[in-house]
Amino acid sequence: MAEKKMVEAITSRDEDFAQWYTDIVKKADLIDYSSVKGCMIIRPYGYAIWENMQKILDKMFKDTGHENVYMPMFISESLLNKEKDHVKGFAPEVAWVTHGGSEKLPERLCVRPTSETLFCEHYSNIVHSHRDLPKLYNQWCSVVRWEKTTRPFLRSREFLWQEGHTVHATPDEAIDETERMLNIYADFCEKSLNMPVIKGKKTESDKFAGAEATYAIEALMHDGKALQAGTSHYFGNGFAKAFDITYTSKENKLEYVYETSWGVSTRLIGAVIMSHGDDNGLVLPPAIAPVQVVIIPVNQHKDGVLEKAREIADRLKDKYRVKIDDSDNSPGWKFSEYEMKGVPLRLEVGPKDIENDQCVIVRRDNREKTFVKLDELEKNVEALLKAFADNIYNMAYDNMQRRTYNCTSMEEITRKLSESGDGFVHAMWCGDEACEDKVKEVTGVGSRCIPFEQKEISDKCVCCGKPAKHMVCWGKAY
Amino acid sequence: MAEKKMVEAITSRDEDFAQWYTDIVKKADLIDYSSVKGCMIIRPYGYAIWENMQKILDKMFKDTGHENVYMPMFISESLLNKEKDHVKGFAPEVAWVTHGGSEKLPERLCVRPTSETLFCEHYSNIVHSHRDLPKLYNQWCSVVRWEKTTRPFLRSREFLWQEGHTVHATPDEAIDETERMLNIYADFCEKSLNMPVIKGKKTESDKFAGAEATYAIEALMHDGKALQAGTSHYFGNGFAKAFDITYTSKENKLEYVYETSWGVSTRLIGAVIMSHGDDNGLVLPPAIAPVQVVIIPVNQHKDGVLEKAREIADRLKDKYRVKIDDSDNSPGWKFSEYEMKGVPLRLEVGPKDIENDQCVIVRRDNREKTFVKLDELEKNVEALLKAFADNIYNMAYDNMQRRTYNCTSMEEITRKLSESGDGFVHAMWCGDEACEDKVKEVTGVGSRCIPFEQKEISDKCVCCGKPAKHMVCWGKAY
Numbered sequence: 001m002a003e004k005k006m007v008e009a010i011t012s013r014d015e016d017f018a019q020w021y022t023d024i025v026k027k028a029d030l031i032d033y034s035s036v037k038g039c040m041i042i043r044p045y046g047y048a049i050w051e052n053m054q055k056i057l058d059k060m061f062k063d064t065g066h067e068n069v070y071m072p073m074f075i076s077e078s079l080l081n082k083e084k085d086h087v088k089g090f091a092p093e094v095a096w097v098t099h100g101g102s103e104k105l106p107e108r109l110c111v112r113p114t115s116e117t118l119f120c121e122h123y124s125n126i127v128h129s130h131r132d133l134p135k136l137y138n139q140w141c142s143v144v145r146w147e148k149t150t151r152p153f154l155r156s157r158e159f160l161w162q163e164g165h166t167v168h169a170t171p172d173e174a175i176d177e178t179e180r181m182l183n184i185y186a187d188f189c190e191k192s193l194n195m196p197v198i199k200g201k202k203t204e205s206d207k208f209a210g211a212e213a214t215y216a217i218e219a220l221m222h223d224g225k226a227l228q229a230g231t232s233h234y235f236g237n238g239f240a241k242a243f244d245i246t247y248t249s250k251e252n253k254l255e256y257v258y259e260t261s262w263g264v265s266t267r268l269i270g271a272v273i274m275s276h277g278d279d280n281g282l283v284l285p286p287a288i289a290p291v292q293v294v295i296i297p298v299n300q301h302k303d304g305v306l307e308k309a310r311e312i313a314d315r316l317k318d319k320y321r322v323k324i325d326d327s328d329n330s331p332g333w334k335f336s337e338y339e340m341k342g343v344p345l346r347l348e349v350g351p352k353d354i355e356n357d358q359c360v361i362v363r364r365d366n367r368e369k370t371f372v373k374l375d376e377l378e379k380n381v382e383a384l385l386k387a388f389a390d391n392i393y394n395m396a397y398d399n400m401q402r403r404t405y406n407c408t409s410m411e412e413i414t415r416k417l418s419e420s421g422d423g424f425v426h427a428m429w430c431g432d433e434a435c436e437d438k439v440k441e442v443t444g445v446g447s448r449c450i451p452f453e454q455k456e457i458s459d460k461c462v463c464c465g466k467p468a469k470h471m472v473c474w475g476k477a478y
Numbered sequence: 479m480a481e482k483k484m485v486e487a488i489t490s491r492d493e494d495f496a497q498w499y500t501d502i503v504k505k506a507d508l509i510d511y512s513s514v515k516g517c518m519i520i521r522p523y524g525y526a527i528w529e530n531m532q533k534i535l536d537k538m539f540k541d542t543g544h545e546n547v548y549m550p551m552f553i554s555e556s557l558l559n560k561e562k563d564h565v566k567g568f569a570p571e572v573a574w575v576t577h578g579g580s581e582k583l584p585e586r587l588c589v590r591p592t593s594e595t596l597f598c599e600h601y602s603n604i605v606h607s608h609r610d611l612p613k614l615y616n617q618w619c620s621v622v623r624w625e626k627t628t629r630p631f632l633r634s635r636e637f638l639w640q641e642g643h644t645v646h647a648t649p650d651e652a653i654d655e656t657e658r659m660l661n662i663y664a665d666f667c668e669k670s671l672n673m674p675v676i677k678g679k680k681t682e683s684d685k686f687a688g689a690e691a692t693y694a695i696e697a698l699m700h701d702g703k704a705l706q707a708g709t710s711h712y713f714g715n716g717f718a719k720a721f722d723i724t725y726t727s728k729e730n731k732l733e734y735v736y737e738t739s740w741g742v743s744t745r746l747i748g749a750v751i752m753s754h755g756d757d758n759g760l761v762l763p764p765a766i767a768p769v770q771v772v773i774i775p776v777n778q779h780k781d782g783v784l785e786k787a788r789e790i791a792d793r794l795k796d797k798y799r800v801k802i803d804d805s806d807n808s809p810g811w812k813f814s815e816y817e818m819k820g821v822p823l824r825l826e827v828g829p830k831d832i833e834n835d836q837c838v839i840v841r842r843d844n845r846e847k848t849f850v851k852l853d854e855l856e857k858n859v860e861a862l863l864k865a866f867a868d869n870i871y872n873m874a875y876d877n878m879q880r881r882t883y884n885c886t887s888m889e890e891i892t893r894k895l896s897e898s899g900d901g902f903v904h905a906m907w908c909g910d911e912a913c914e915d916k917v918k919e920v921t922g923v924g925s926r927c928i929p930f931e932q933k934e935i936s937d938k939c940v941c942c943g944k945p946a947k948h949m950v951c952w953g954k955a956y
Contacts, residue, residue: 035599036587069519073620142551
């Protein structure tokens with residue numbers, strides 16, 4: 001059989017980050033474009049990454065008492081209209097269904113952009129007594145937001161996500177839940193995606209439509225732009241009042257419930273690409289890599305080579321996701337292919353290795369080569385994957401540290417960004433929306449969040465000089 | 479705390495099967511209705527059943543080489559129109575999106591009723607050489623069909639399903655795949671849902687829109703009505719021609735590909751309810767039951783009872799899905815509740831049992847009580863679950879046997895159905911669509927499938943008396 005054509009080089013990351021990103025999503029076979037503008041096809045390799053994320057998150061949700069449900073994908077216009085702030089935020093970007101078959105619908109339906117209104121309607125049917133509380137729900141589904149400009153994984157008209165929705169008897173319980181889920185997201189990003197994040201609260205102007213408070217985790221991409229990786233919202237009893245969701249308390253009083261919602265999406269795949277990828281392609285965190293170890297038999301037609309490769313695969317396959325590539329493609333082609341796909345470890349075994357009772361393992365992150373005695377195989381694979389995960393976390397962390405600037409004036413912000421490139425700006429803020437807007441207008445960075453971990457960089461607002469209330473983390477956002 | 483109200487009795491199954499079904503889906507907390515007509519909310523207990531089905535099927539698909547992908551939910555009108563038979567079948571029942579936000583779309587989009595057209599468009603982008611074949615894909619998603627009359631799980635405007643889509647170099651390979659997946663569905667129904675099915679081919683008039691052949695599995699519900707539980711379609715190269723999907727063969731010739739698709743849906747939950755349920759509620763096959771063993775501590779406030787219940791749960795929980803109900807509800811309430819929810823085994827343990835180093839296990843299917851010595855707990859649970867699964871399969875099988883009638887004339891069909899109730903009618907057919915229609919018109923039963931296992935009941939068509947080509951399985955369908 002003719003060999004497949006060599007993996008084509010991709011655009012250099014430092015030359016054109018946006019084009020580099022687009023090259024990777026296509027050449028690592030993550031997505032294909034559909035003829036419907038702004039919608040993407042998630043191909044097997046991309047979907048397997050999402051499935052691995054789902055498995056880990058789903059277990060974290062269930063371990064903390066959440067149950068999965070499924071709500072309809074359609075929301076009637078009157079239902080969407082019930083909570084005023086919510087509809088104001090979402091109506092401009094929903095897709096409207098007007099006909100079923102050839103018949104015009106009596107009321108148009110939108111395809112869910114998010115499901116608060118559906119959950120609220122359901123709560124009002126099933127919550128009656130304090131004994132019915134709390135309800136801790138989650139749903140895995142796709143949602144639609146009619147975006148003008150789209151990019152695979154980062155912003156598309158349809159995307160896959162999970163949306164948690166919970167309902168509680170008291171504000172304290174609901175606030176605890178909001179924080180708990182933000183912490184779960186942060187843990188997931190740090191431990192499973194090897195991506196450091198900043199936890200904080202959104203400013204008033206940047207809250208979710210209908211929320212009393214929005215918490216977020218923000219990550220810094222390799223190019224210095226910020227990416228909102230997950231959000232967790234506290235609704236107070238605003239939705240409860242709009243949807244009349246009440247319960248009878250232990251004291252036999254009728255009370256409104258308190259709600260939360262929280263979500264992460266396939267956007268996290270974009271975050272992983274832009275945190276860890278390099279000029280050879282993807283670099284995937286072991287916890288979510290569809291293949292953790294690819295085994296390449298060298299001189300595979302020589303006696304015993306394929307057998308040894310299979311024996312090694314058998315030893316590893318219960319604990320790791322392993323693939324043998326025994327195709328007729330050249331070793332050079334295979335090396336490029338699995339580098340493009342970001343497989344953490346490449347294990348090579350050929351006649352010489354077999355003679356020496358060893359194999360060669362090459363790390364994707366730094367191309368470090370280790371000769372491994374076969375009787376120490378499992379121990380070495382474990383240690384190398386651990387070192388790999390630590391190293392990509394540390395590189396992303398170093399990037400974030402190097403690109404975080406403490407600034408005390410607008411001029412300093414502008415100078416820092418132009419001298420050292422995009423990044424997180426830490427600067428004080430008086431709490432006035434006008435100052436928030438002005439910082440963005442003048443320096444180009446918007447408020448990402450008010451980090452939970454505050455530093456007192458100065459006591460004055462970076463914009464107006466009045467007494468500062470918070471340190472804000474500012475950045476250019478994806 | 480006040481006790482929850484007793485589980486209300488449901489309508490008797492023999493009195494009003496339809497009402498009995500509706501009572502169960504609500505009272506076993508499987509679904510709630512949404513204000514959007516024909517759409518349902520799948521509640522945690524219902525969704526957990528679906529998740530268990532998904533886990534088993536997904537493994538069966540992956541073990542046979544299939545990969546999961548995700549296609550967009552929108553299909554443009556021009557894409558849907560490409561294959562003429564397909565659009566004829568689906569256009570009357572699709573939901574149309576006409577606006578994004580406040581803007582009218584340049585072309586309307588339908589919400590996928592099924593995704594053949596999307597897969598075809600994708601194949602035409604990614605299939606070029608014989609080396610790219612086969613592609614064996616599956617997707618888990620929801621689809622929309624604008625049905626006039628709807629019933630939870632059985633027929634709803636939106637439902638959850640999986641749709642497999644594969645593309646092959648030759649007709650033989652594609653036909654093998656179509657049959658292989660039908661067999662996987664049949665195995666799943668028999669082993670995991672404990673529900674016998676008939677495998678067969680649909681007649682021409684009953685094929686999927688655009689298919690060359692449709693295979694199906696048909697199950698007989700307790701009331702004698704037939705339910706199509708899964709289908710597998712062979713498309714030949716019809717879609718390939720409409721979408722211009724070609725590949726270069728080993729002989730360097732341009733050839734069309736051959737395709738299949740296959741699917742099962744949340745309808746299977748309806749099938750399980752109507753196969754095994756009784757007047758006390760659901761009866762769930764152990765393989766998919768969210769809780770396989772519910773542990774009820776009796777006199778739980780007595781010393782050591784709760785501790786013993788927890789010790790038992792700990793011993794079982796690695797192998798089985800176990801729940802302890804230590805709420806303050808009375809044992810009577812708990813017994814009814816878990817009968818309604820179809821939990822296969824109820825394990826009771828109280829002070830007397832502890833004295834005798836035993837517990838009591840009650841089977842949901844026949845209420846048989848077994849005193850089990852605690853040192854033989856695991857062995858007994860395993861045996862009881864096995865006996866339970868076998869018994870509900872055998873009951874469903876007996877129902878199907880008892881309700882299968884071999885008939886050689888239209889009069890016999892009518893008489894049998896009126897004497898013995900609805901069921902499967904086995905009768906010969908000449909292959910003429912006019913006879914198929916007439917049988918339905920006169921006797922009320924339509925062709926369900928041409929079973930793979932043929933019997934020669936006579937050599938003449940049951941309708942026209944001309945030479946028979948096939949034995950057909952006829953029935954009234956859900």
